[in-house]
Amino acid sequence: MKITLTQNKKVKPDFSKLGFGKYFTDHMLMMTYSDGAWNEPEIVPYAPVPMDPCTNVLHYGQGIFEGMKAYKTPEGKITMFRAYDNLRRLNKSADRLCMPNVDIELVMDGLKQLLVIDQDWIPTAPGTALYIRPFMIANDKALGVHAAHNYIFFIILSPVGSYYAHGLQPTKILVEEEMVRAPLGGTGECKCMGNYAASLFAGEMANKKGYDQVLWLDGKEHKYVEEVGAMNIFFVIDGVVITPALVGSILHGVTRRSVIEVLQKDGYKVEERRISTDEIVKAHKDVRLNEVFGSGTAAVISPVGVLNFRGEDLIVNNNEMGPIYRHAYERITSIQNGTAADEFGWVVHVN
Template identity: 55%
Template sequence: MTTIQIEQTTQPKQKPAVEQLGFGKHFTDHMCIVDYTEGQGWHDARIIPYQPLTLDPSAMVFHYGQTVFEGMKAYKTAAGDITLFRPERNFARLNASNARLCIPAMDEALALQALKELVKLDESWIPTAENTSLYIRPFIIATEPYLGVSPSKNYQFIIIMSPVGSYYAEGINPVKILVEKQYVRAVAGGTGEAKTGGNYASSLKAQELASQQGYAQTLWLDGRENEYIEEVGSMNIFFKINGTVITPALNGSILPGITRDSMIQVLQHKGIPVEERRISITEIIEAHQNGTLEESFGTGTAAVISPIGELKFGDHQYVINNGQIGEVSQLLYDTLTGIQYGKIDDPFGWRVIV
């Protein structure tokens, strides 16, 4: 166990009302910072009052985008326990992203220790209303003041937290999705399988255009053939076709979602056929036309599940399951949130009590 210095705030903030939560708009009283110096490693772990960062204008993160992040949640159970959901997988994925961005590996045990101490300190910020949670954002930034194109010699690992409601205003209700044909999110060999800021910045234009047409998000096709489905917005995607649930196989340009992996395991546990494979937009349209496309949904930490009620591809709209949430989507949502909030048994050992 590493000693983590703790400085408690002397000016606690006023907590927002539940109806004002939204997503990622309010932040707790404290944050965690760990420094990295080349030759010294990660050092000076500390929890301090939430505050602005002071960085040199030449800090490399501003110029070359050397940054990675994660997203997870803390929950308060009816019994009063604080729980996390598979946090060790988040920190393992953080290090996978680090490797791709030439950022030194973070001590995963230290990251989890710091997270638990931060969550306990700000326990009163965990909302308890239905469908609310404490969103947790760990991230790493390159801080060396240098304008040469090379890996930084200095970094900061930081955790901030935010009490949140539903990510989408629609909640668990189905959303409308526009199939993107001009822009691509990522290509194999790029940074698509890493959770880095540039992936999200490059997605904004297509998302903006989709929003202008009344669609909640974009469905991304592959960057080479513009035919094979990859992700939906910033989520992994699933389709239920003729009784089998299908999700695009990880191919180097798709983020290996922890919620995605959890859904696959739940499906297998429930005896529902599930496949990871390449799936084309042509196959989806044909399944819709022959009546075998039964459900579709996106998965991710923020929304858990976001059912898809309509796809627009070219000039055609394809309504899925009459625009209603499907049985499998509801089952997966209820199972995963039930485990997260401690409402049902956890046969997978995913729930971590702080």
């Protein structure tokens, strides 16, 4: 693998004030696809990439991405959390958008080298990590609605703190009944660029009303819960943990699966099934809605303190973190940061 190191290293930000996705490391990985095959990946200095105005990703959105995190253990070792699962999901997204699969082992080898080169950018304070963003874009220089023949694959790295400005304090979620994120048969279970662009308007409207995110419902009946803008979602009703079943329009969240596996192993009852707004509202009215929380790579696990449905704020657990949320958060983050044993085989060791 060709490696070109930067001659002008960046000044690192204050790691106590990172926010999310604002800063990027000194290097990135790039790999091009042409003539039906991937070329050798290379690591180069992080820099803008010139694009022809007619490059088809700019017009038709044929692009996919992933998100995962790297950590430094107390012993100084670099690890990643379930990175193979993310790369397998990237290839599933590629299939859906008529894009070429990447060689997972080749990409993993390049990613490990990139992490070693930029390891000084990995923050170590609680709640921080080095966010890893692999993405692929169509790179044909022509107009016309068809699958491209040329692609570029990138991996960039960003030191991050909490996804939400308020940190781990409970979030406020607005239930969206009119607009939909993804219909059945669409691209809802893929991490493709268009899904997120389509969610922006409802998200902006929710922000203006004082809410952090939108809770999306199904595209047919507009009553079955699907996911939040940046998270899969969990409800605890009468002590039972319920999360929407993966029906084709919901992202197959890696953190979602981790939460389910941890809670089931630790003796909690978890159900993957359809859950309606009627059921949630009734459970809240009957004081049986114990907790709500979301899961995702960016947010990890985030408690929900308020659900707004048809103009009414449903306060969950007195707008406080619940015990099942705390248990899941502590179990998963301790495995991620290396302070607990990895009994599930999720951790990928880099060095």
